[in-house]
Amino acid sequence: MKRKTALITGVTGQDGSLLTDFLIKKGYKIIGVKRRSSSFNTKRIDHIYNDIAQSKNFIPYYGDLTDSSNILRIIQSTQPDEIYNLGAQSHVHTSFEIPEYSANADALGTLRILEAIRILKLQKKTKFYQASTSEIFGNTDIPQSEKTPFRPRSPYAISKLYAYWTTVNYREAYNIFAVNGILFNHEGPRRGETFVSRKITRAVCEIAKNKREFFTLGNLHAKRDWGSAKDYVESMWLMLKANKPSDYVIATGKSYTVKQFVEEAFKHVDIKIKWRGKGLKEVGINRKTGKVHVKIDPVYFRPTDVNELRGDSSKARRELKWRPRTSFKDLVKEMMLSDFEEIE
Numbered sequence: 500m501k502r503k504t505a506l507i508t509g510v511t512g513q514d515g516s517l518l519t520d521f522l523i524k525k526g527y528k529i530i531g532v533k534r535r536s537s538s539f540n541t542k543r544i545d546h547i548y549n550d551i552a553q554s555k556n557f558i559p560y561y562g563d564l565t566d567s568s569n570i571l572r573i574i575q576s577t578q579p580d581e582i583y584n585l586g587a588q589s590h591v592h593t594s595f596e597i598p599e600y601s602a603n604a605d606a607l608g609t610l611r612i613l614e615a616i617r618i619l620k621l622q623k624k625t626k627f628y629q630a631s632t633s634e635i636f637g638n639t640d641i642p643q644s645e646k647t648p649f650r651p652r653s654p655y656a657i658s659k660l661y662a663y664w665t666t667v668n669y670r671e672a673y674n675i676f677a678v679n680g681i682l683f684n685h686e687g688p689r690r691g692e693t694f695v696s697r698k699i700t701r702a703v704c705e706i707a708k709n710k711r712e713f714f715t716l717g718n719l720h721a722k723r724d725w726g727s728a729k730d731y732v733e734s735m736w737l738m739l740k741a742n743k744p745s746d747y748v749i750a751t752g753k754s755y756t757v758k759q760f761v762e763e764a765f766k767h768v769d770i771k772i773k774w775r776g777k778g779l780k781e782v783g784i785n786r787k788t789g790k791v792h793v794k795i796d797p798v799y800f801r802p803t804d805v806n807e808l809r810g811d812s813s814k815a816r817r818e819l820k821w822r823p824r825t826s827f828k829d830l831v832k833e834m835m836l837s838d839f840e841e842i843e
Contacts, residue, residue, distance in 0.1 A: 506530040506579035508564060508612075509586030513689040514630065516543035518583060518732040523556050525736070530577045532586065543689050562590060564602075564608025567615075573622070574615045574625075579740050583628045584612055587659075590693065592801055593716075594655035602658045602696035609662035613669040613677065617778060626739045627677040629666040632659050633750070633808045634685070639671070642659040644748055644811040645681070652803040663746075670744055678738045683733040683750035683810040685791035688837035693820045695757060696725065699764050700834040704842050706792055713792050717799025719758040719781065723808035724750045727825035727833075737819040750810020758783075761793060763828060767835040 505522050509515040510531035519529050531544065543828045560573050564586050574582070588594060594601040609629055618626050636643045637650035651657045663679050670677040690697040695716065696743070702714035726749070734749045754770050755763075758774070761783060765772050771786040783793030815821045825833070 501527055501575060502526055502731060503582040504528045504530060506532065506574065507579055507583045508532045508562065508587060508608075509547060509584075509630075509673060510559070510590075511541055511543055512585060513543065513687060513691065513728050514685075514732055514735075515583075515585045515691060516686070517728055518546060518585065518735060519547065519557065521736065524812070525680040526827045529557045530573070530579055531557055531559045532556070532573060534563055534586075535561045545825040546614045564604045566615055570608075570611045571615045571618065572604070574612070574621070576620055578621070579625055581626045581628070582612060582616070583735055584609055585630045587630065588655070590656045592799065594653050594658070594699065594754060595802055598654035601654045602661070603618065604653065605658035606661035606665075610665050613665060613675065615668065616675055617673050622673055623626050626671075626744075627666070627675060628735050628739055629662055629665075629677065629679045630735075631663050631679040631681045631746075632656065633681060633748075634683070634805065634813075635660045637661060637805055639756075641807055642750075642752065642809045642811040645762045647747055652805055655800065659675065660762070667746070676739070676742065677745045678741075679737055679750045680735055681746065682731050682734075683748070683808055685726045685728040685749075686834065687728040688834055690834070696760060697834065697838075699757075699761055700838045702830070703761075703764040703770075703792075703834065704838040707839070708842055710842065712790060713794055715794045715796035715799070716757060716761070717796065717801070718804055719761070720756055720806075721794070721804060722756050722809070723752040723828055724752070724754045725760065725810045726751045726823050727830050730823050730825055734815060734819065734821045737815075737821055741819065745814075745818070747812045747815040747819065748812050749815055749821070750812045751827070752810060752812065753776065754807055754809040755800050755827055763831045764835055765792070765807060767832060768839075780823060811820075 634656035
C-alpha cells in the first residue's frame, strides 16, 4: 500500500507540530510548510529533525500563505494526498492592529490553496482540511453547533469566516473533498506564550519560583471551552477519513472563565487566590501572603469581545466517533507541569 503524503501549513505551530507527530506515527510522509524567519522558529518540531528515523518522513519547505505562486509551486511539486491548512495570523487581539494582513493570510491564503488544487486538477486526489475557529460564532446562543448562525466580532474571525465559506463553495462547485474543522479553544504545553492560557501557566510558575510577583490580564470574565490540542488534532485526520466531506464542531461542551483558569493554575503551586475590587481595579490576591499576583491592564481588552464560547460536538461524536479525552483540570495540570520544569 502506497504511503500517504500530507502537506501541513503552519507546521511550526502548536497544532502543526502535534499533527505532524500524529501523522508520522500513522505512517505518513509530511511536507511541512513554514515561513522564512531570521531567528530560529522550529522549537516545536526540533525533536523530529533530531530523530534520524523520523526526519526521513519529514520534508520542510519555505512557504507563505500570502504568496500564491509559492503555494502553487509547493503543491504542484509534492502532489499531496491531504492538505491541512493550519497556518494563519492566529491572534484575535492582534488582528485589530493588522486587519489587512490577517485577511490576506487567513482568508485569501485559504483561497490560494483551494485554487491551486483546482488549477492543478487534483480534485480527485487531494483532500483539504481548513482550520476554522469558534471565534466565527461571536455572541450567539449557547452551545454553538454546526447549525448556529455566525456573528464574527474581530478581523481574525471575519477572515476565518471567509475561509469557511470558500471551503464550502469549492466543495460544492468543484467536488473537492474539503472540510472545515470548527475547533474551540485547544491548549497544551506547545501553546504560544502570548496566548492567554500559556501566559497564565507560565506566569504562575514564575511567581512560584520567585521570578516575578504579578502578571496582567484583560477580560477575566470571558468564558471559553478549553480542550486539549493533543486530542483535537486527531479530529482533523478523522474528518479526512470520513466517507464524505462535511464540517464539524470540535469541543468539550464545558466552558470556564479566564478567572477560573487562573485559579486552577495557582492550585498546582499551592496558592489560593481571592479576588478584590471591580473592573480595572480588580486584582487577584494570595490568600496566605496578601501579595497581589494578578492585575488588569486595559491594553489587553479587545474593541469587541465574545462573552462565551461553548461547543456542541454531537455531530463529530456521532459520525467521527471522536471524543475529548482530557478534562479541564488535567489540561491545566499538564501545562503547569511542563512550564514548571522548563523555567529554571
